[in-house]
Amino acid sequence: EPEVTQTPSHQVTQMGQEVILRCVPISNHLYFYWYRQILGQKVEFLVSFYNNEISEKSEIFDDQFSVERPDGSNFTLKIRSTKLEDSAMYFCASMAEINQPQHFGDGTRLSIL
Amino acid sequence: GQQVMQIPQYQHVQEGEDFTTYCNSSTTLSNIQWYKQRPGGHPVFLIQLVKSGEVKKQKRLTFQFGEAKKNSSLHITATQTTDVGTYFCAGQHSGAGSYQLTFGKGTKLSVIP
Secondary structure, eight states: OOOOEEEOSEEEEOTTOOEEEEEEOOTTOOEEEEEEEOTTSOOEEEEEEETTEEEEEOTTOOTTEEEEOOSSSOEEEEESSOOGGGOEEEEEEEESSTTSOEEEOOOEEEEEO | OOOEEEEOSEEEEETTOOEEEEEEESSOEEEEEEEEEOTTSOOEEEEEEOSTTOEEEETTEEEEEOTTSSEEEEEESSOOGGGOEEEEEEEEETTOTTOOEEEOOOEEEEEEO
């Protein structure tokens, strides 16, 4: 069964550094998402991406965050200047079409020191 | 903003007992999805409910969507130790153009053998 793949599985970074989290969505899917989950808390929506542009973003997704789909397969989340509170599990998800389930990757655990 | 409330936060049951978790949305949902997350894992899609009053079953799991499409429940009959994990409901709200999911806080199920 096709899967969403995310790399790396764990990223440790100094505060203030830039990080790029990578995702390969399922190949025929059209809608792409980033979510985050702070340890022990619920999954929170960050941003959605469709037709090569951001379709919606949450309050969490401020100017330090950006997303790109540089080629036909990768979908990246960049955090420009990381803060301690960015430490969380970041999940990528993709969806084939409207009213279909979203499929999640295994996540990247981001630890900011 | 759109919110999904989920109760209880924790549930400890003896193996063989039943378990139910409930979700309630502040606004009408387009659909609701249920996910299971094991410790250290990612949300794994269980089921999607779309129609008002819909009931779906997966072996010992029964999922319901309310008539008003604002509430949902997951019921597990005769729990087993393999049911351990956190169960999240996630709603797609009507009018949410990007179809992002709003997650409940989850119910963490512990099963005592």
